[in-house]
Amino acid sequence: MLRQACTTLAFDTRGRGLLEITRPVVAFARDSGIGEGLLTLFVRHTSASLLVQENADPDVRGDLDRFFARLVPDGDPIFRHRDEGPDDMPGHIRAALTQVQLAIPVAAGRLVLGTWQGVYVWEHRRRAHRREVALHLLGG
Amino acid sequence: MLRQACTTLAFDTRGRGLLEITRPVVAFARDSGIGEGLLTLFVRHTSASLLVQENADPDVRGDLDRFFARLVPDGDPIFRHRDEGPDDMPGHIRAALTQVQLAIPVAAGRLVLGTWQGVYVWEHRRRAHRREVALHLLGG
Amino acid sequence: MLRQACTTLAFDTRGRGLLEITRPVVAFARDSGIGEGLLTLFVRHTSASLLVQENADPDVRGDLDRFFARLVPDGDPIFRHRDEGPDDMPGHIRAALTQVQLAIPVAAGRLVLGTWQGVYVWEHRRRAHRREVALHLLGG
Numbered sequence: 428m429l430r431q432a433c434t435t436l437a438f439d440t441r442g443r444g445l446l447e448i449t450r451p452v453v454a455f456a457r458d459s460g461i462g463e464g465l466l467t468l469f470v471r472h473t474s475a476s477l478l479v480q481e482n483a484d485p486d487v488r489g490d491l492d493r494f495f496a497r498l499v500p501d502g503d504p505i506f507r508h509r510d511e512g513p514d515d516m517p518g519h520i521r522a523a524l525t526q527v528q529l530a531i532p533v534a535a536g537r538l539v540l541g542t543w544q545g546v547y548v549w550e551h552r553r554r555a556h557r558r559e560v561a562l563h564l565l566g567g
Numbered sequence: 568m569l570r571q572a573c574t575t576l577a578f579d580t581r582g583r584g585l586l587e588i589t590r591p592v593v594a595f596a597r598d599s600g601i602g603e604g605l606l607t608l609f610v611r612h613t614s615a616s617l618l619v620q621e622n623a624d625p626d627v628r629g630d631l632d633r634f635f636a637r638l639v640p641d642g643d644p645i646f647r648h649r650d651e652g653p654d655d656m657p658g659h660i661r662a663a664l665t666q667v668q669l670a671i672p673v674a675a676g677r678l679v680l681g682t683w684q685g686v687y688v689w690e691h692r693r694r695a696h697r698r699e700v701a702l703h704l705l706g707g
Numbered sequence: 708m709l710r711q712a713c714t715t716l717a718f719d720t721r722g723r724g725l726l727e728i729t730r731p732v733v734a735f736a737r738d739s740g741i742g743e744g745l746l747t748l749f750v751r752h753t754s755a756s757l758l759v760q761e762n763a764d765p766d767v768r769g770d771l772d773r774f775f776a777r778l779v780p781d782g783d784p785i786f787r788h789r790d791e792g793p794d795d796m797p798g799h800i801r802a803a804l805t806q807v808q809l810a811i812p813v814a815a816g817r818l819v820l821g822t823w824q825g826v827y828v829w830e831h832r833r834r835a836h837r838r839e840v841a842l843h844l845l846g847g
Contacts (some may be wrong), residue, residue: 429709429845431603431706433674441796463711465669465747465843467605471681473621481753481799486788490796493785493805496640498778501603505633508626516630519621525630527619527684528748530808532843534713539841541751544692544807561679563605563672565569565705565845566711569786571743571846573814607745607810611821613761638778645773648766656770659761663771667759667824668810701819703745703812705709705845 432459432498435471440550445478445488445512448560449534449545453538455562456519460537464566471559473517476525482545495521500551508530511552515520517553525549534567543559569707575611576700580690581701583636583654585618585628587611587698589685591660593678602676604706609668612700616665616690625698631689635661644653646670653693665689673706709847712739715751716840720830721793723776725758725768728840729825733818735842742816744846751839752797754831756805771829773827775801781833789838791832798831805829813846 434455440446456466470477481487499520502513509515529546532539540546548558574595580586596606610617621627632700639660642653669686672679680686690700714735719725730747737745750757761767779800789795809826812819820826828838 429711431569433603433672435679463713465605465745465845467672468672468673469679471684472685473619474634474697478803479753482805484788484790485795488784488801490788494779494783494800497785499634503634505637508624508630510624516627516814519627520631520634523618523620523751524664524804526666526806530748530749530810531672532713534841534843537750539715539751541753541839543709543753544751554613559681561672561674563674565605571709573743573812573818583721590786605793607746607812609810610823611817611819613759613823639774643774645777647771648762648770649765656767659767660771660774663758664804666806670810675767691733701812701814705745 429455432522434562438548438558440556440558442555443550443551443553444492445547447547452520452546453482456533456564457539459564461564461566464564466531466533466534467563470527471561474522476527476549477529478525479544480545480547481545482544490546495535514553520553571644572645572704573704578688578698579614580696580698582695583693584632585687585689587685587687592686594703596673596678599704601704601706604673604704606673607703609701611701614662615698616662616667616689617669618665618687618689619684620687623683654693661691712844714842718828720836720838722835723833724772725827725829727827728823733827736813736818741844741846744813744821744844746813747843749776749841750821754802756802756807756829757809758805758823758827758829761823761828763823769828794833801831811813817822
């Protein structure tokens with residue numbers, strides 16, 4: 428019998444960078460009792476992203492952030508939207524270059540993440556923010 | 568009882584830039600009568616994207632387009648694929664850098680979009696095009 | 708009556724570049740007997756992506772790869788994570804700039820892909836790899 432489970436989780440980021448959320452996401456899927464299905468995550472903000480990335484070497488997260496900071500420079504003079512400071516528009520662009528939603532199948536009671544894959548909220552603003560992630564699981 | 572609703576919407580873009588489609592997408596979800604579920608959008612083209620972005624300050628859309636036009640220059644000499652002009656291959660790359668599909672959970676009869684989030688078709692070609700977006704909603 | 712079908716497909720890439728997987732993906736959907744639903748693909752690796760792109764002119768795939776190789780240079784000195792060579796961290800960044808998952812609605816027994824859209828695994832490492840893609844289909 429197919430059914431659904433939904434929740435919203437809030438995460439306090441510590442400013443720009445990747446925050447791993449694999450553990451609470453896996454716990455939500457496991458506690459639902461759904462053995463096979465589809466988990467969808469959606470971040471309800473325009474300057475944060477959801478990312479599946481390597482969860483072993485922390486240098487990967489640092490390199491990701493350094494690369495994106497160079498690719499989308501804070502305070503770039505081509506930006507007109509500066510209401511909230513020089514990292515405001517770069518946050519929107521970094522979100523557009525990545526994604527605000529993730530779909531991960533569940534099989535045999537587990538997310539089908541690979542061995543080295545973790546789930547992350549990527550904070551694109553310099554300041555810490557509380558970020559809400561909606562979770563939806565459908566299966567049986 | 569879980570069920571599905573599907574449709575295809577066509578949007579006439581006005582050339583390169585973001586076209587908001589939040590209203591018809593929200594209307595489709597509401598008219599389905601499905602209170603909890605998962606909405607998926609899929610654009611059936613290779614030089615247009617779907618994007619969730621800020622719907623308040625229009626400068627955000629202009630800045631997004633200006634940034635991407637600089638990142639992926641029209642007529643870049645490294646491109647061999649030029650069948651349809653200098654903005655053809657940049658359209659494909661801009662689509663690869665963003666995405667052709669979006670999944671948005673529905674809870675309490677509403678898309679879980681944040682306060683400042685709107686749904687957009689991003690036209691990457693300079694000329695106006697008719698773009699088809701397939702919508703699929705599953706829930707109960 | 709809604710139901711699910713799941714599988715994992717393995718693809719042998721030939722090093723960096725796009726490998727079309729449309730045919731086995733379409734076959735999985737067709738063989739499921741599900742006429743209307745949602746297909747989700749998820750690649751279980753951190754240096755490969757899933758992409759919907761033009762399936763006509765092979766120059767598009769070459770241009771995509773050339774563009775990304777210039778955007779994310781192998782051996783870039785800002786990278787600290789170099790455990791597996793100069794194309795290791797670029798693989799992670801290229802995966803972050805694209806995506807590890809795709810959702811494609813199924814309608815009238817067919818994926819809603821546009822005329823020119825194919826489904827690809829994008830190998831970001833220089834060496835050939837075996838890449839696992841989890842498929843999940845839910846519908847009726």
